[in-house]
Amino acid sequence: MSNSPDAAQTSPQASVLAALQQLIDVVAQLRSPDGGCPWDLAQTPETLTPYVIEEAYEVVDAIRSGNPQAIAEELGDLLLQVVLQAQIAAEVGDFTLKEVADGITEKLIRRHPHVFGDVNVQDAEEVRYNWEQIKAAEKGETPAEAQRLSRKLQGYARKLPPLMAGMKMSQKAAAAGFEWNDVDGVWAKFDEELAEFHQAIAQEGKEEQQAELGDLLFTLINVARWYDLDPATALQDTNQRFIQRLSGMEAIATRSLSEYSLDELEQLWQQAKAALKQSQMRERGL
Known part of the structure; x- marks a missing residue:
């Protein structure tokens, strides 16, 4: 019978949970002072940060390759980083993997009232709007504060890789009216920034050179946006x-x-x- 204990133990869901538990147990053993791995024991949340970023990029690369085996492998490496961070946090009493899972589950339910509640939506745009309103309320922000352009752009600059952040910032700024009338204006700005970069290289110090290089790169990102290209x-x-x-x-x-x-x-x-x-x-x- 499908409801028997044996059937339950061999169900796909039970197999997934068993596999996750085995991973959790393996990571705990790697971090154990009694017979654990010296390298894993030496790690901190900060020392592991580069690996989180690296594994996320490798997941993206695998997805782009279209190779299911590679995608599964890289997702496993990324999952390891999540479990390892949670294990380290649990050891010092900050939080556990259960709290991580509970937190994201509650957030998904809370931000999808049209699925888990009685809110009606017409399209994906309305879903996005509701999501932003709920997100603002979670942070104790008023709708006006949440809509401040500078607040949104700061979030992109703080959380995303520079090229991706630059594109997001460019898109949001353009939508708010910070936009050229035509693509010729973008190219004129690029020529202006290129000239200023040349001048900085010839006459200015490292700090000014760095600033002008940033301005040039940001303008080039805007050029990419106008032609619907992804600079990253x-x-x-x-x-x-x-x-x-x-x-x-x-x-x-x-x-x-x-x-x-x-x-x-x-x-x-x-x-x-x-x-x-x-x-x-x-x-x-x-």
């Missing part, structure tokens, strides 16, 4: 192309790349670039 994805793709071409150069080279002249390296670069292009064309059946 664009840079990530360029990084991968650079690695692929460098790998191609190393495959062609007969000695260490450091032993080649600049002109010879340029020749290797062009050969690797052409070979990579041909390979991509073959993959597309062209």
Whole structure:
């Protein structure tokens, strides 16, 4: 019978819970002063922060690859970071994994009254509006305070990677009226910022150079927004192309790349670039 204890123990839900418990137990053993792992025992929430970011990016990369096995593996690495952070917090009495799970569950129920309550919504935009209102109330903010543009932008700058934050800030500012009349105005601003960056490099100190570089990058993000391009994805793709071409150069080279002249390296670069292009064309059946 489907309601028997044996059936319950082998149900998909029971299997998932058992797997999660095993992970929790393994992490607890790694952190145990009695026979645990020295590396894991040495970690703190702060030392693990780079791994949280790294694993999140690796999840995104796996999703982009479309490989289910890779996605599952990287999600596991990210889940490990959640469990490990909760384990460390539990050891000092801050919170437990149960509180983490309870907190997000309660938040989801609270912010979806149209699913778990009696609120009616017409579309996704109304859902988003309600979400923001509920979120503001949770923080003790008035609707007016929650809608302040500077408050929203500060949240993006504090929580997101710089390129992603820049795009979000650009989008929100444009929606609030901080926008050029046409794309020519964006390009004019880019030329202006480029000239100011050149001037800073030639005449100013490091702090001013850094500031002008930031202004230039932010303007370029605005250019990307006008053309509906994602600067973070664009840079990530360029990084991968650079690695692929460098790998191609190393495959062609007969000695260490450091032993080649600049002109010879340029020749290797062009050969690797052409070979990579041909390979991509073959993959597309062209």
